Structure formats: structure tokens, C-alpha cells
Amino acid sequence: MTSPLLPVFARTDLSFEKGEGAWLHGRDGERYLDFGAGIAVNALGHAHPHLVKALTEQAGKVWHTSNLFRIPEGERLAQRLVDNTFADVVFFSNSGAEANEAAIKMARKYHAAKGQPERFRIVTFEGAFHGRTLATIAAGGQAKYLEGFGPKVEGFDQVPVEDLNALKAAIGPETAALMIEPIQGEGGIRTVSNAFLRELRALCDSHGLLLIFDEIQTGVGRTGKLFAYEWTGVTPDIMSVAKGIGGGFPLGACLATAEAAQGMTAGTHGTTFGGNPLAMAVGNAVLDVILAPGFLKEVERKGLLLKQRLAELKDRHPGIIAEVRGQGLMMGLRTVVPNTGFIAAARAQKLLVIGAGDNVARLLPPLIIGDAEISEAVNRIEAACEALEAEQASAAQRGAVQ
Structure with missing residues (x-):
């Protein structure tokens, strides 16, 4: 059949x-x-009783209202993420690709808000995987994902990981940000050295760029810290999160400093389903477990x-x-x-x-x-x-x- x-x-x-x-x-x-956990999604395994309870209780109350109204559980989850990371603000989405789209738009809008709209290009790294939308396959730069989908979305420059000279050569007057996975997941569990990540932070600081960490696969406890950047001594300006944050329920998030997010004012971005009460109930339940002592x-x-x-x-x-x-x-x-x-x-x-x-x-x-x-x-x-x-x-x- x-x-x-x-x-x-x-x-x-x-x-x-x-x-x-x-x-x-x-x-x-x-x-x-x-030992696949839904591609690093089922962080707390299958049918975890605390997640099941949170979802079923919320399902009996309200599923969806849209972001035209306040969603208290979303405010609570965002505050918990802010309290436990570098971030000041959080945008909730449904997936990792959407979280990365938000990160890309935020980096571009940051420079536009500062009067430099020509700064829209983002340097990414060979072997990266950032999602399957037209923009995120362009960010990843892998030919097998780009083939047949027409002109590549403009604004992304790939360089080899750990090649500092190539990175410096790629930074120009149109560069807005650098975007990297601390450990490449789809690329083959390739860990980026802390020394190279520190060089990225220094280059961003000296050139007025934003540093974006894609922690969709490394985040929410996967490496033994809540987020992998905590091992590195490097703090990003923007971070995309998904997979484990919902424990199996579709959920993504883009975290950022207030400085990096300054261009994202009312009406500049949005989502119909992102941050809905069901997702927020489960996301809070996941953090209940992962942030528990020990x-x-x-x-x-x-x-x-x-x-x-x-x-x-x-x-x-x-x-x-x-x-x-x-x-x-x-x-x-x-x-x-x-x-x-x-x-x-x-x-x-x-x-x-x-x-x-x-x-x-x-x-x-x-x-x-x-x-x-x-x-x-x-x-x-x-x-x-x-x-x-x-x-x-x-x-x-x-x-x-x-």
C-alpha cells in the first residue's frame, strides 16, 4: 500500500x-x-509522570488563546530561563528552525535599529545544521539541503570550524553576527574548542557583532550543564533552544540580552501557536526536573x-x-x-x-x-x-x- x-x-x-x-x-x-530519544528531544524519557501530569492537567483547562493575551505560564517559564541563563528576554516558538529564524531576524534588526541596515550578513560554519526553512538551510550551507530549492537566501557566509584566519577574512562591513553550535550534532558530534569560541567572542566585541549560539541539541541539560555555553567561559548574545526544552512536546525558544533584542519591538515578529498554554505547562515541568538539586x-x-x-x-x-x-x-x-x-x-x-x-x-x-x-x-x-x-x-x- x-x-x-x-x-x-x-x-x-x-x-x-x-x-x-x-x-x-x-x-x-x-x-x-x-538511545536516540527522538533526536535528543525526549530529555526525560517516555511517559515521565511529572510531564504527563502537567500536560493532562493543562489540557483540561485551556489549550490555546493566542499571543493577543497574556499567558501566565509562559511568563513563568521565560522568567525561569532568564534567571538561569545570560538572557533578559525570551521568545517562544514551536521548533528549533523557528527559534533560529527568530535569532537571525533579531541579529539583522539589531543593526537596523542602530542605523546600520547594511549589516545583515551572518558568518556560519561548515558542517552546521540550523534547520530546514529556506533561511536556515542557507545558514547551514550544506549543498544536499539547498539543492533544488532555487536561489539560496542571501546573507550567510560559511567558513571552516576552528579556522581563525578564514573567519577573520569573512568578516566585513556587512557582517551582523557569528552563529555556531558549541557541539555540532547533525555534523557528527564535533565539539568546538573553548579557545575558538573565546576568539569568536573577542571578534564580536571588537567588530560590534552579535554572537549566536545554536543550542537546540546541546541545551537543556544534554551536556551536564543547563546549556553548553556554561562550560566554555563564553556568553552569547542570542541563543536558540528547542528539542529537550519540551521533553517531547513541540517547543522552541530564542533567548537574548536586552541589548541584542532592542530592535524586536511590537509587530516585528510573531507566532500563532508558539508559547501556547500546553507547551508552557510542559516546559515548566521539564525545568522542574532538570533544575532539581543534583x-x-x-x-x-x-x-x-x-x-x-x-x-x-x-x-x-x-x-x-x-x-x-x-x-x-x-x-x-x-x-x-x-x-x-x-x-x-x-x-x-x-x-x-x-x-x-x-x-x-x-x-x-x-x-x-x-x-x-x-x-x-x-x-x-x-x-x-x-x-x-x-x-x-x-x-x-x-x-x-x-
């Missing part, structure tokens, strides 16, 4: 009927350990445990795993074999992991993952490695016979 869905996704023939914590129950009758320290500890166990696996299976990357519970395995084959082998062991650029398999477990489940995941990865090694040995034997 032909699916009525637009065929833009290469879907695995697997679906789920129930989730509990770090586990998913497939309609095939199998139970899977989820929670982020546990994420940091579990991330170190996972990285250590993965490093041991790499040493035992050098023909399968080439490199272990990442921080906290945002880990990547660069594989020797095609990452698609590795992901399929893991899925055969009832472990769900996700592909990324640079031949990487991403491990993005829920932040509530337990030590025993980390051990179980490592055991299943080892079983996948052994199965792939057996395939390699069989192929080599067939080649020798021929």
Missing part, C-alpha cells in the same frame, strides 16, 4: 505503541532501549561513565569503532564501517541509535538513564560490533576462496 505521507523521510519499518523511561515497546512485540551533576557523572565504557569498546573493537566523541549524554561513535550498517546492527540488538555526518552514530539517551541501562546499552553495542566483525570475517573468507 502506498503511503499518503509525503516521502521526504527514509523511515525504518518499525513503529512503537508505548514508552516507559528509556524503553520503547515496538508494535513488533519487541522492547527497545532508546540532577545535572548526575547527567555529568553518567556522561563520563558512558564515555569511559565506550572508550573501552573502541579499544576492543578497533575495526568497527574509530573514535568516541562528545560530552555528557551527547556522544558519537565515528565508525570504520558505514554508520548505516552499525545503526542497523545496533537495532538488531534492540538498541536505537541515530546517524550523523562524518560517518557517526549518535548516542543521545534520555537524561534520566540509569547506570544499569548504560551498561545494557554498552553490552548491546558490543554485540553489534561482534556481529559486524563476524560479517567482516565471512566476507574476507569468501574473498580468499574466490
Whole structure:
């Protein structure tokens, strides 16, 4: 039967009927350990009781009123984000791409408000992924996402990560901002050095530019801090957030200093659904859990445990795993074999992991993952490695016979 869905996704023939914590129950009758978490979205796992309670209680009250009226739970969530970050103001959206659109518009409007509308260009970095809108695919600059969609949206200049000379050469009189992911997620769990991020901050300060951090994948506890910039000693002017902030409910946010946001006055931007009461109830519930004393320290500890166990696996299976990357519970395995084959082998062991650029398999477990489940995941990865090694040995034997 032909699916009525637009065929833009290469879907695995697997679906789920129930989730509990770090586990998913497939309609095939199998139970899977989820180390993808909906692409870093299900920060608190599946069916977390506090999130379920918050959503169902709000659903019995009011779902949507629009931003023509005050939404008290949104004001509360914004204040909590301001209190726990560098930001002074928050704009709520439905997704990461929308959060990045807000960040891009804010950077351009900042300079226009200061009498320099010619400053609209944003320098971004090769391997980046900022979303799927026309502007955000232009910001990412990857040909595979741009092809076939007409002229590229003007105003974005890509340079290699960590190439300071190329970055300096790209900054000109039309430059408005620099935009970067502290750890590239789709790009292959590639961590940007703190030294390079400090250079970005210095360049922004000396040239009057804004610094935008895309923390859509790294944010909301994923690295062991509420946001990854806290590890770096660098504070951005604007930050986009999504994925984990809603724990599975569609929610994004653009955070900014009052200075950076000065051009965003009434009528300059908007959203119909963003910041609706359902999303705000869930977002507050997510922060209840993540900001609880000791929670982020546990994420940091579990991330170190996972990285250590993965490093041991790499040493035992050098023909399968080439490199272990990442921080906290945002880990990547660069594989020797095609990452698609590795992901399929893991899925055969009832472990769900996700592909990324640079031949990487991403491990993005829920932040509530337990030590025993980390051990179980490592055991299943080892079983996948052994199965792939057996395939390699069989192929080599067939080649020798021929």
C-alpha cells in the first residue's frame, strides 16, 4: 500500500505503541532501549509522570488563546530561563528552525535599529545544521539541503570550524553576527574548542557583532550543564533552544540580552501557536526536573561513565569503532564501517541509535538513564560490533576462496 505521507523521510519499518523511561515497546512485540530519544528531544524519557501530569492537567483547562493575551505560564517559564541563563528576554516558538529564524531576524534588526541596515550578513560554519526553512538551510550551507530549492537566501557566509584566519577574512562591513553550535550534532558530534569560541567572542566585541549560539541539541541539560555555553567561559548574545526544552512536546525558544533584542519591538515578529498554554505547562515541568538539586551533576557523572565504557569498546573493537566523541549524554561513535550498517546492527540488538555526518552514530539517551541501562546499552553495542566483525570475517573468507 502506498503511503499518503509525503516521502521526504527514509523511515525504518518499525513503529512503537508505548514508552516507559528509556524503553520503547515496538508494535513488533519487541522492547527497545532508546538511545536516540527522538533526536535528543525526549530529555526525560517516555511517559515521565511529572510531564504527563502537567500536560493532562493543562489540557483540561485551556489549550490555546493566542499571543493577543497574556499567558501566565509562559511568563513563568521565560522568567525561569532568564534567571538561569545570560538572557533578559525570551521568545517562544514551536521548533528549533523557528527559534533560529527568530535569532537571525533579531541579529539583522539589531543593526537596523542602530542605523546600520547594511549589516545583515551572518558568518556560519561548515558542517552546521540550523534547520530546514529556506533561511536556515542557507545558514547551514550544506549543498544536499539547498539543492533544488532555487536561489539560496542571501546573507550567510560559511567558513571552516576552528579556522581563525578564514573567519577573520569573512568578516566585513556587512557582517551582523557569528552563529555556531558549541557541539555540532547533525555534523557528527564535533565539539568546538573553548579557545575558538573565546576568539569568536573577542571578534564580536571588537567588530560590534552579535554572537549566536545554536543550542537546540546541546541545551537543556544534554551536556551536564543547563546549556553548553556554561562550560566554555563564553556568553552569547542570542541563543536558540528547542528539542529537550519540551521533553517531547513541540517547543522552541530564542533567548537574548536586552541589548541584542532592542530592535524586536511590537509587530516585528510573531507566532500563532508558539508559547501556547500546553507547551508552557510542559516546559515548566521539564525545568522542574532538570533544575532539581543534583540532577545535572548526575547527567555529568553518567556522561563520563558512558564515555569511559565506550572508550573501552573502541579499544576492543578497533575495526568497527574509530573514535568516541562528545560530552555528557551527547556522544558519537565515528565508525570504520558505514554508520548505516552499525545503526542497523545496533537495532538488531534492540538498541536505537541515530546517524550523523562524518560517518557517526549518535548516542543521545534520555537524561534520566540509569547506570544499569548504560551498561545494557554498552553490552548491546558490543554485540553489534561482534556481529559486524563476524560479517567482516565471512566476507574476507569468501574473498580468499574466490
